[in-house]
Amino acid sequence: MNISKSMLKSFWLFLLVILIMVANGLPAWLVGLLAVVILGAPLVREFKKGTDLDERQIALSHFSSHLAFFGLLALIVLVMIVEFIARGENPDPQWYMLLIVPLVIKLLISLFQNYGTLPSAQWIGYFFAGIWLLFVLLSHGLSLEALIEAIPFILILAVAWFSRKYPLAGGLAFVLLAIGLLFFFRGWWSLNVYVRILMYALIPLPLVISGVALLIHSMGKKKAEV
Numbered sequence: 001m002n003i004s005k006s007m008l009k010s011f012w013l014f015l016l017v018i019l020i021m022v023a024n025g026l027p028a029w030l031v032g033l034l035a036v037v038i039l040g041a042p043l044v045r046e047f048k049k050g051t052d053l054d055e056r057q058i059a060l061s062h063f064s065s066h067l068a069f070f071g072l073l074a075l076i077v078l079v080m081i082v083e084f085i086a087r088g089e090n091p092d093p094q095w096y097m098l099l100i101v102p103l104v105i106k107l108l109i110s111l112f113q114n115y116g117t118l119p120s121a122q123w124i125g126y127f128f129a130g131i132w133l134l135f136v137l138l139s140h141g142l143s144l145e146a147l148i149e150a151i152p153f154i155l156i157l158a159v160a161w162f163s164r165k166y167p168l169a170g171g172l173a174f175v176l177l178a179i180g181l182l183f184f185f186r187g188w189w190s191l192n193v194y195v196r197i198l199m200y201a202l203i204p205l206p207l208v209i210s211g212v213a214l215l216i217h218s219m220g221k222k223k224a225e226v
Contacts, residue, residue, distance in 0.1 A: 013045055069106070073099060073138055093194040099199045117217040118167055121210035125160025128206050129153040146185070149183035152181055156207065171214030 003035040041060050076099045079182060107127075111120040132153045136146050163170020181204055 012063075032203065069102065073102070079172065093192050093198065097194045097198045100198060104201050104206070108206060110207035111149055112213065117213045118164065121167075121170070121174070121214045121217075122160045124206045124210045125156050125163070129160065133157075151178070152184055166219035167214045171211045171218060174207045174211030174214065178211065180206040181207070 036042075060200055074156050076095060080091040080099070083095070108120075110125065111123060114120075115123070130153075133150055136149045136153070139146070159173040159177065162173070167205045185203075186198070192197070
């Protein structure tokens with residue numbers, strides 16, 4: 001019986017689980033290197049232009065991956081609910097990271113695939129700035145502290161609006177804002193590593209992706225005009 005490429009990808013990922021189970025005693029650098037190879041190989045294949053899969057195999061692979069993705073998120077939510085009921089307090093930060101970071105990545109990819117560079121970069125700025133402005137208001141109310149913390153996100157909204165007419169300047173501004181926020185929120189370095197990953201995925205990462213996309217869009221437009 002022939003084994004489809006999508007099945008091979010699933011078996012390939014099981015290698016990572018086996019690696020974790022037998023990793024005791026292996027050097028940390030070797031475990032890390034093998035994990036990167038095992039996780040990276042299927043991703044590299046996804047980004048390759050050419051493929052030996054037919055349309056049916058591609059559709060089945062994407063469908064199974066889609067179901068597995070939401071199944072994993074459902075399991076994470078279940079664990080978080082059980083943890084909350086059992087302990088009477090919020091689950092540990094790693095659960096929020098595992099839940100939210102994949103959703104952020106899916107949102108970014110979906111936006112660019114469906115709406116193109118310029119609208120997606122704008123809406124990413126609007127969405128994440130809006131979320132954080134709401135969080136600041138809920139945390140501090142209408143206060144001077146809230147106004148100070150809201151300044152970076154107000155700037156993000158302004159850049160998102162400005163980038164529609166001036167995508168090159170908007171792209172540069174997004175990248176500079178992402179770098180600047182790393183210094184503005186330098187207190188993050190004292191936080192739990194899982195909280196840091198979550199924070200970076202919710203603020204600097206979307207800005208960098210939007211900024212780079214706008215820069216590429218602007219350079220491509222200039223080449224087309226030439």
